[in-house]
Amino acid sequence: MTEPTRPDTVAESAGAEDADARADRPSRWLVDDWLHRLVERAPVTPVVELPITEAFGHVLAEDVTSGHPLPLWSNSAMDGYALRAADAEHGFERTLRIIGEVAAGSSDDPALGAGEAVRIMTGAPVPSDADAVVPVEQTNGDDRGVGEWGERTVRILAPVDAGANVRARGEDVGQGATIAQRGWRLTAAGVSALAAAGTAAVRVHRQPRVAVVATGSELLPPGATLARGQIPESNSLLMAGMLREAGIEPVEVRHSRDDVIGLTRMLARLGEMCDAVITTGGVGPGTHDIVRIALEPEPGVIGVRVAMKPGQHQRAGVLAGGACVFALPGNPVSAAVSFELFVRPTLLAMQGAARIQRHRVHARAAVGWRGSAGRLQVLPVILRDTEDGLACEPAVHARRVSHSVGGYGASDAYAIVGEERGDVEAGETVTVIQVGA
Template sequence: MMGTVDEHREKVRGLVTPLPVASEALLGCHGLCLDQDVTATVPVPAFDCSAMDGFAVRRTDLAEMPCTLPVDGEVPAGAAPLSPAPGHAVRIMTGARLPDGCDVVIPVEHTDARPGAGPVPPQVTITRFDGRGHIRTAGEDVRIGDTVLKAGTRLSATHLAAAAATGLVRLPVRRRPLVAVVTTGDELSAPGVQLGSAQIPDSNSVLVAGLLQELGAEVSGVHHAGDETASLDAQLAALSPTPDLVVTTGGVSVGSHDVVQAWAATSPSAHVELGHVAMQPGRPQGWGHVDIAGKRVPIICLPGNPVAVHVGLHLFVRAALDELAGAPDSRRFLCCVAGTEFPARAGITRMVDVVLDGTIALPAPGGHGSHRIGTLHQCDGLAIITAPVARGDQIQVLLTR
């Protein structure tokens, strides 16, 4: 009996355990997963500061308009604030700390002072006061002790900027999973190498390595084995450094030259199950462990057809990477409207490449087929088809970019 997509995802996720947590400097955390909530040690803003270029004054000195006040100096951003005498003003820049005693900033446009660089005027005439203070108060965005980032967050540039702004220097994260890629098959030739009469370019190596990086992994190397089990055994045994996960493509079906099938049945280093998942494309799958340098390493064995590889990466390899990173399910789904009919197969989950026009899902250019790598880059997602779909029906799409 074939397992479901969800059942196989759980099997694959169960192959791995989360990587150890380490404290890393902010610049090394981009793309990593945060292990625990972190709180602010510095408020944002850090102090009361000016929201405008202008003049800091006391509200009590603005009873009549216009009014002219002596200017005691200026406070650029980053400088220690001056404390003007009552009835006096201080020229101030955006982001500069508000002088003690001042509670209003008058924008330079509401004075007779010339905007831009220039000497501090001896006095300033304020021509208009709209009642607004133009002050950013300390902690109005984030207070000390507020949760800045939550556990499970995949850290982007804006997340790290928030951490830096709130006084954080290091974060508890897990490193990127280290993944080795092994494509199989005598028919494959490395990109750029002269093709034999019955060979095709090895697009799977580029596809898998690229998607692994997009999904947050570090690729330790891309390797190739032919149709002999000794070739696959040698490639796996030589992997260095020892990866956290191995992903292979091809050779998992029942053909007489399917090398992963033969290797799993005969190699002492292989602890791999092969079976079928009730899905199309990508029905044959393999999963388990391989012995490398005295360590039992998780291995995911995908089919060889490129579109099936693409589907398997997003459904199954992604699940393992999320678990290694200690991250929640990173898949993104969009509820769409079918722009055409999508047929179904009883008991099978069809993963259909689609392009999106807004939220309208349309068939992939050129039709469907597990070999259609040439147009895969034009697709936006995978429509999940478990029952016949009529035009106008709602469908779920797993976004792939």
């Protein structure tokens, strides 16, 4: 990303930008520039030490090295017999004497003489005198039949090379090797690898404390009896769910009626106790857009128009209490798109994440749709696997995106159509971001 600029004006200083915003003349920003500004100004959360059992989903604050080699010792990759490969170098049909057994977790290290073998289980330490393992399926124990375990003797039925079916000590990771880097967000696989390498605790960035506030006097709880002009409140569920999908449990989920004084007090309290506050609704130029009105006195918050559809009107910055605020549009899909493009990446940046954007892939448009010339189009789509590869089709009508919450519920990706592209024809390739849990 590049330093944010105003595409439709001569570049101005940050002070002039803020003065322009306080005068409530929202400037027009490109998507990448607006994201860059948010990320650049967002504070990074403190570093804490957590036991590895609690570190899932956190971002590492420093590199982690392996406390011991992996594997810890040479061990068997198969259930079978540990032996000296030289004992079978003159042909397969060599019969060896069985002198014991080594199970997984055993500390036994039986001495092997010429013509001797031990039964061994997957993961068990290979005896120091052995250099190969033959799978039981390639043996005949006590002449009982192929694949049968023997008690006294075993006949080898396959070629044996030194090192066969042996996982050598340290072949995966050497002691002291870097196995996780600063900025990595710990996945299940990452936590497992660190635990296997002997890591008991890690230093990570504390996850942000985030509150959600949905605004609007017309909003009632789901299932309530609705009068004319009233609608079910769903944005708080949407934002809280998207936070959880990003690995963050919201600290508060609130609803504010169209009461500027009440909302101002709420934001002041949340601004002091949280790292970030997400609001939905009330960001436009209307006389009852209470979020815009409540945030106007905040010198660290600006309002912009972003060259995107949906989600053009945005307000964001840092509250006097110290928390970042993301004031998103009230239409559900507009709010969701804004969260995906701006809030999620910024929250990851606040945790010191090295990667804040999702991977983008290409898909074939199963049907055509109208574009949005001059603005980046972010269209909810449904992905399907086809014989020709990944395909997508709109989950909502391209001209009625922002409020189409019903159709949006079936989507699992966003098609990203550049502002210079225009309409998308069936069969064309588009860029998509896969979202969700």
